Amino acid sequence: MTGPLTPHAAERVDLPGPLAALVTKKPGDAVALLVPGYTGSKEDFAPVLDGMAEAGFRTVAIDLPGQYESPGPEDESAYLPAPLGRVVAGVVEHLAADGKPVLLLGHSYGGLVARAAVLAGAPVAGLTLMDSGPAALPDGPRRTALSLGEPLLRRQGIEAAYATREEMYAQLPMPAELKEFYRNRFVSSSPQGLLGMADGLRHEPDLVASLAETLRERDVPALVVAGEGDDAWSVASQQDMAARLGAPFALVPNAAHSPNTENPRGLLDVLLPVWRSWR
Template identity: 30%
Template sequence: MSIPDTAEHAIGLDEALPQIDWAVAPEGTREYRFEAPSGSLAAWDLGDPDGERVVLVPGATGSKEDFAYLAPILAGQGYFVQSYDLPGQYQSADAGPAGDEGWTYELFINDMVAFLEAGKPAHLLGFSFAGIVAQFVTVQRPELVRSLTLLATPPLTGQVFRAVRSIGWLTRLPIYTKHVGGAVLIWNVRTNFSKVTPERLRFANARLAYTRRISVDGIVGLMMKTPDLRAELRASRVPKLVVSGERDLWSSKLYRRFASEIGATAAVYATGHSPCETTPHQLALDMVQLFHTAD
């Protein structure tokens, strides 16, 4: 796969995406274990190790396979692309604390910092919850981050689910605990709320058999108290990109406002919550343009 020359070309390529087996890593991928502070994490890399480094981090109920379209496009342009499963998720299920306590921002931040420290400074992408973690890392350790892409990352602070389309009102009720929120998140996957392809749905459901439910609840609990790092991010010299879909959980208006508040460029595509799966060429085009500003 290659980076398209124009947005129109990218849209055309995204409309003709081939079906893939999501459980199989892209051709040329090296799969390995990374020993992080939280435990052993499943990871992969693709591309030229001497190329500029790109680190893609998935969110809750996700995994590195979420970037099976995006990673080869970037690697085909000479970038060295890496990803890992968050602790408690899919093939990193055994990592992280054993019980209900300990699912803290520090847990995820320390893992991300350790992964970044294991190589050259990287262009960092955080998907959904991982974008919140990536904001912390960018503010605390800017020397590790060449650019920051926030992909479908909640564009609010505090209890971010309050503005989710359709069910935002429910999340403001006292009954909406992290356990209820975790159940809703898993239900969305099981019922194909996002209307993904049959192949993608089969993989997403199979992946849930490995993911620890307690880790999903823990992440939802953290997202219910998302910190406000907008001022620090706006003051940061790290180039930033905020990406969302028109049919995302949060409105495009909120994403555009968030991008303005942190001094980032905004990109909105005609898709849902997972542009890396549905509009990877458009995403890659905007990411590479961001990378150039870091140069």
């Protein structure tokens, strides 16, 4: 099975925070820290963990505060990119303590958080933004779903909010165990976290110029990656973001918004040569 339930050799650990994480056991000469998107979790990276480890990267995938198995505060504003970025910056500092370079990848909302971590001073040796954008989500079905879901979550709670997703999953050819995983993950997440991240997705400003300056001053390389059919931020907007950052841009074929689950081999083919050059 390709997806969050893909078998892998990583072990479940708790990092300082505490943050739930999957960490590969094989030692490497660099660390890859993977940050998931809205409603996501560390399991979203299950299909690429072993491949990254085999390529020489000790790989760490986390749940952000409030996601799935990581506890989080009750303050919705704590889930905006800037405060979450400070949390991730702390994780980078923890992982970098043994002297090995840390490469940071953020997917979707996790890309906005990873950007904030770098702006907060995270000592990264490379930054990858995957299917993320220069600013808030543009108008479209995903943004509309956030606006429609907020009042439901506030009035009726997380179980009612999940029911709308359950209707969507019911129409998809999906194993029962995967549907159960999605349900457990969603209802285990912090309602305040879901609301705060949704607010961030709708209101995050364009900080590309600040990020470009920071990367340039610290001589940190970057990469922008998108699935060729991304339906969140347009491919064109991500390509423009890469140009503004002075970073290479790469498309993952046969993938939309989540190449890590839709075409993990294609994603590794894009990431690993670049990451090896950084190392």
